Amino acid sequence: MALTITEECINCDVCEPVCPNEAIYQGEEIYEIDPDLCTECVGHHDEPQCVEVCPVECIPKDPDHEETEEQLWEKYRRLTALAAV
Numbered sequence: 209m210a211l212t213i214t215e216e217c218i219n220c221d222v223c224e225p226v227c228p229n230e231a232i233y234q235g236e237e238i239y240e241i242d243p244d245l246c247t248e249c250v251g252h253h254d255e256p257q258c259v260e261v262c263p264v265e266c267i268p269k270d271p272d273h274e275e276t277e278e279q280l281w282e283k284y285r286r287l288t289a290l291a292a293v
């Protein structure tokens with residue numbers, strides 16, 4: 209499933225550049241994750257890179273966007289196919 213950023217975010221900016229899918233962006237008050245772009249880093253890394261770097265551990269899984277490993281791979285393939293166009 210996609211990940212989400214909670215209101216504990218301190219806007220430290222370190223997660224945005226490490227996302228391989230450019231799924232993280234500055235929202236109105238805190239950083240946000242586009243669930244259509246987040247693959248939990250499947251296809252790119254063994255661990256979610258944003259979770260690895262976040263100093264306040266405010267990036268849990270998003271219960272509103274449940275996805276299986278296979279669905280995450282499908283999303284990865286779709287995104288990389290789009291990027292190759």
Ligand code: SF4
Nearest residue numbers: 227246248249256258
């Ligand atoms: S888990 Fe990976 S793909 Fe999803 S927002 Fe974090 S860095 Fe980006």
Ligand code: SF4
Nearest residue numbers: 217218220221223262
């Ligand atoms: S790394 Fe964590 S605290 Fe920093 S901007 Fe990203 S979500 Fe917010």
